Amino acid sequence: MSLKQKTILLLGPQNTGKTSLFNHLTNSRFQTVNYPGSTVECAIGSLSKKSTESPQKYNIQVIDSPGITSLIGRSEDEKIAISCLTNMSKINKTYDKNPNSVVLVLDSTQLACQLALFKQLIHAGIRPIVAITMKDVLQKRGLSINEQLLKKELGVPVILINNRNKDGIDDLLTSVSTDFAIPSSSTFNMPTSTNVSQLSLDFKWVESLISKIGVKSTSSEKKYSWDLDTILLHPILGLFVFGGIMTTLFWAIFSLATPLMDGIDSMFTWLITLTNSYVPEGIIQTILSDGVITSIGASLIFVPQVAFLFFLIGLLESSGYLARGAALVDKPLSKIGLTGRSFVPLLSGNACAIPAMTAARSIPNKGERLATIFIIPLMVCSARLPVFGLFILLVLSDKSKALGGLMLTGIYLLSLLIAAVVARLLTKFKTFQDKSEGFVMALPRLSMPIFKQVFIQTFYQTKKFITGAGPTIFVVGMGLWFMSSFPNSDHSFAKMIGQWMDPIWAPMGVDWQVGVAILLSFAAREVFVSALAIIFAVQQESQSGIFHSLSQAVTSDGAPVFTLPVVLGLIIFFMISMQCLPTLAVAKKEMGGWKLPVIMTISYIGLAYVLAIITYQVSLLFLA
Amino acid sequence: MSNHIRLLSDIHSDEQVEIYSIEGEGPTQHRVIEMGCTPGTPIRLIQKQAFGGPIIAMIRDAKIAIRKSDAQLIKVCS
Ligand SMILES: Nc1nc2c(ncn2[C@@H]2O[C@H](COP(=O)(O)OP(=O)(O)OP(=O)(O)O)[C@@H](O)[C@H]2O)c(=O)[nH]1
Numbered sequence: 001m002s003l004k005q006k007t008i009l010l011l012g013p014q015n016t017g018k019t020s021l022f023n024h025l026t027n028s029r030f031q032t033v034n035y036p037g038s039t040v041e042c043a044i045g046s047l048s049k050k051s052t053e054s055p056q057k058y059n060i061q062v063i064d065s066p067g068i069t070s071l072i073g074r075s076e077d078e079k080i081a082i083s084c085l086t087n088m089s090k091i092n093k094t095y096d097k098n099p100n101s102v103v104l105v106l107d108s109t110q111l112a113c114q115l116a117l118f119k120q121l122i123h124a125g126i127r128p129i130v131a132i133t134m135k136d137v138l139q140k141r142g143l144s145i146n147e148q149l150l151k152k153e154l155g156v157p158v159i160l161i162n163n164r165n166k167d168g169i170d171d172l173l174t175s176v177s178t179d180f181a182i183p184s185s186s187t188f189n190m191p192t193s194t195n196v197s198q199l200s201l202d203f204k205w206v207e208s209l210i211s212k213i214g215v216k217s218t219s220s221e222k223k224y225s226w227d228l229d230t231i232l233l234h235p236i237l238g239l240f241v242f243g244g245i246m247t248t249l250f251w252a253i254f255s256l257a258t259p260l261m262d263g264i265d266s267m268f269t270w271l272i273t274l275t276n277s278y279v280p281e282g283i284i285q286t287i288l289s290d291g292v293i294t295s296i297g298a299s300l301i302f303v304p305q306v307a308f309l310f311f312l313i314g315l316l317e318s319s320g321y322l323a324r325g326a327a328l329v330d331k332p333l334s335k336i337g338l339t340g341r342s343f344v345p346l347l348s349g350n351a352c353a354i355p356a357m358t359a360a361r362s363i364p365n366k367g368e369r370l371a372t373i374f375i376i377p378l379m380v381c382s383a384r385l386p387v388f389g390l391f392i393l394l395v396l397s398d399k400s401k402a403l404g405g406l407m408l409t410g411i412y413l414l415s416l417l418i419a420a421v422v423a424r425l426l427t428k429f430k431t432f433q434d435k436s437e438g439f440v441m442a443l444p445r446l447s448m449p450i451f452k453q454v455f456i457q458t459f460y461q462t463k464k465f466i467t468g469a470g471p472t473i474f475v476v477g478m479g480l481w482f483m484s485s486f487p488n489s490d491h492s493f494a495k496m497i498g499q500w501m502d503p504i505w506a507p508m509g510v511d512w513q514v515g516v517a518i519l520l521s522f523a524a525r526e527v528f529v530s531a532l533a534i535i536f537a538v539q540q541e542s543q544s545g546i547f548h549s550l551s552q553a554v555t556s557d558g559a560p561v562f563t564l565p566v567v568l569g570l571i572i573f574f575m576i577s578m579q580c581l582p583t584l585a586v587a588k589k590e591m592g593g594w595k596l597p598v599i600m601t602i603s604y605i606g607l608a609y610v611l612a613i614i615t616y617q618v619s620l621l622f623l624a
Numbered sequence: 625m626s627n628h629i630r631l632l633s634d635i636h637s638d639e640q641v642e643i644y645s646i647e648g649e650g651p652t653q654h655r656v657i658e659m660g661c662t663p664g665t666p667i668r669l670i671q672k673q674a675f676g677g678p679i680i681a682m683i684r685d686a687k688i689a690i691r692k693s694d695a696q697l698i699k700v701c702s
């Protein structure tokens with residue numbers, strides 16, 4: 001017997017704990033971030049079974065939605081949330097048109113602003129269940145809410161919740177699994193524009209309600225005014241702290257990861273030696289050591305860097321600092337036609353462009369959103385990190401490794417500069433010019449990062465990084481091993497292709513091996529590292545570690561392959577070139593068509609090529 | 625009481641004032657009002673950013689950042 005389907009929509013202002021609540025209700029593990037606008041897509045989950053004691057009469061689906069400021073959706077993410085309210089059947093045809101129940105999730109410490117949304121729902125003919133989160137924070141401040149009175153005043157169920165220890169979740173479950181207040185045929189009376197005088201009345205109503213139920217407004221008291229923000233948002237100190245945090249972030253990725261990377265490198269070198277001594281000489285041995293182990297090793301070496309990147313960004317997300325960062329960079333971003341709203345999508349572009357482009361939905365201005373998406377592919381994403389990591393190791397001798405962190409920071413800064421120039425150019429085009437809304441943003445409460453959560457999140461993101469490109473790297477690697485070993489390693493297919501393409505790569509000063517690796521990196525950027533490792537492993541006799549063998553690589557006439565001018569040119573190439581098909585697909589979805597993504601791809605590849613040649617030729621003049 | 629009307633962008637750090645009016649109509653104005661900046665609401669300026677960056681203010685228990693040019697849309701009185 002199939003149960004009748006019922007839907008519950010979690011709705012509310014930004015950063016109130018909707019996703020945390022959703023995770024508890026459905027036993028899911030969606031990412032919660034201490035930043036307004038972290039959810040930009042609806043998530044659906046079944047209400048967990050253990051939740052209700054009595055046998056369930058319905059098959060209950062819970063829907064998490066992006067945060068909203070009012071019932072008028074202006075940014076893309078707000079529009080998605082509002083469309084859940086009025087057109088649930090768009091998500092899934094089997095659902096009723098409207099959600100069967102709405103849970104309005106409010107932050108107990110912000111009721112003075114947020115209760116107005118309750119009133120707006122009532123005006124629209126929606127009677128929500130009210131879930132009030134952050135009970136723990138309220139208690140810590142020595143404040144309390146008269147729950148009974150609030151219930152009476154609002155005329156709907158009210159449940160106080162602490163998402164940190166699940167206090168109140170059971171009460172909410174009982175409420176939601178019995179109460180389907182909204183008849184499936186009802187039509188909501190949604191507002192079409194902001195009614196200023198009505199809003200003023202609503203806020204007056206909230207003020208009188210607040211004074212009745214007990215939470216005291218603290219804005220007139222000085223009690224909580226001193227906090228870390230005095231430093232973090234200080235006109236001068238704040239900028240230093242911001243600069244410090246960002247530099248430490250990029251420096252730490254390299255420096256902290258280096259010992260682990262060396263460890264992985266030696267482990268794979270040892271594996272190769274082991275293979276060579278136990279497996280009898282012949283094709284099986286070379287396929288294992290030069291092909292399989294080398295390609296897996298080369299792609300795993302840089303995983304520590306990527307994991308540190310995910311971890312450090314996770315710490316920032318959890319702390320609430322990102323919104324401060326957004327406020328601090330609003331002014332500089334205004335010079336290139338963006339606002340502080342673009343900061344978080346751009347920063348997360350340093351992990352991966354795909355979620356970053358989706359995150360841009362929280363930017364209200366369409367032109368600004370498109371411009372942000374356009375420059376996101378220029379950020380140093382986690383797939384570029386291994387490539388740059390390799391280049392840095394190639395130009396640094398062992399004793400100057402400390403400089404690596406500095407160089408990586410420089411690479412990040414240069415990428416930002418290029419992105420800024422591109423954004424600035426985009427302001428010349430009409431598509432990117434819409435600036436109707438300025439920059440107004442609520443700053444979430446700062447909190448101690450939840451380490452356990454950040455660790456778990458880092459683990460899953462890193463796993464996805466490995467498994468995501470892993471198969472591509474492996475397949476391409478095996479193909480490449482074959483191509484560079486046959487007919488024989490001195491006159492291989494790979495060499496023929498490489499030399500045939502030589503006119504393309506010669507102006508960049510790269511040898512045919514590197515040219516082949518660049519070509520293959522269009523399958524996925526990370527392929528570049530393992531491709532190089534394989535090509536040179538096939539050609540060389542020694543087993544001295546992947547970095548070492550690459551830094552010793554020589555061309556057919558004995559000159560070193562990776563000279564400083566060559567590496568500088570390659571860095572520029574990989575900094576700009578667009579080499580990620582999934583990113584292109586997401587860009588098409590978020591930009592609403594193929595035109596902009598295609599322009600973006602072609603111009604980045606072209607620009608990468610031209611600038612790489614210029615960089616190589618110019619540095620040849622100065623460095624050689 | 626509303627003898628001295630100024631712009632939110634012009635008041636000093638740590639000064640407590642009251643919102644007098646929001647100038648004009650547009651998405652920025654609507655967003656600000658929806659966040660609780662309705663006439664008569666007390667608002668306190670916490671910090672101003674250097675080089676004409678955003679203003680940090682406290683309104684109805686919420687801390688908000690608002691670009692200076694947008695703060696000029698908000699008239700306040702002491
Ligand atoms: N102390 C405390 N923190 C909470 C509680 N609920 C949520 N948080 C924290 O508040 C932040 C926001 O939580 P989310 O669940 O991501 O909020 P959201 O409503 O989904 O936010 P958006 O998707 O941005 O609209 C996170 O850092 C949570 O850890 C709570 O009850 N107590």
Ligand SMILES: [Mg+2]
Pocket residue numbers: 018019020038039065066067
């Ligand atoms: Mg969320």
